[in-house]
Amino acid sequence: MALLGNPDMIHGQRLARLGANFLVPILSVAFIVGCSSGSEDRGEPSKDPKPSASPSATSDRTKVLEKQAEEALGIGEADDTDDLFVESGLERTSDGIHTRPVLSNGKSYTLAVVCSGAGEVRLTVTVKRPARQTVACDSVPVRQRITDAPAQLEIDVDGLAGSSGIVGWRIDELAK
Structure with missing residues (x-):
């Protein structure tokens, strides 16, 4: 019982509780994020999304190519x-x-x-x-x-x- 009354021991317990109160939420978030990030895969290999042009970029590109073809053929002259x-x-x-x-x-x-x-x-x-x-x-x-x-x-x-x-x-x- 002498240990329970020891002021150094009480201070150590307080630090342990403070550390646990700080680390438990951080570890919980890390665990949840780590487990949920792969849940869509369901064991399948991850696939990198392929970049795709936006509809407006595609439309702009089409207009440029149309203009090139028209100029090459003299269409619209x-x-x-x-x-x-x-x-x-x-x-x-x-x-x-x-x-x-x-x-x-x-x-x-x-x-x-x-x-x-x-x-x-x-x-x-x-x-x-x-x-x-x-x-x-x-x-x-x-x-x-x-x-x-x-x-x-x-x-x-x-x-x-x-x-x-x-x-x-x-x-x-x-x-x-």
Whole structure:
């Protein structure tokens, strides 16, 4: 009983209680946070979220690519009102181009196709039989001359694996 009355022992107990009162809440919070942070995984490996562009950033990027394609093809310029202009358009590479323009039978035309973005697209032009070529998405137009055109031309452009961006086309009649 002499120990219970010892002032050093009472002071030590007080420090132990003070330490316990301070450490228990901290350890409890650490334990709860540690246990709950992995509860969503349920034993599965953690997956880092992939960064994704915001809708406005994607829209801005699409507008930039559309403008590049339009400039490369001369779409929207004053010569669109020229009698030689037939048609033009823009699509996402994921949608592709599938158009069947009506032409004047036997005349000659120029087809220009451009892809702005990343990757490559497959261009198929069917006059009498399909002619295919790969076009890089580098904003540089590819031009084809179509002589003795049929009444209806088939133009198909499909994005290849990993391609993204905007693909455009323009058809003009060749002057005689």
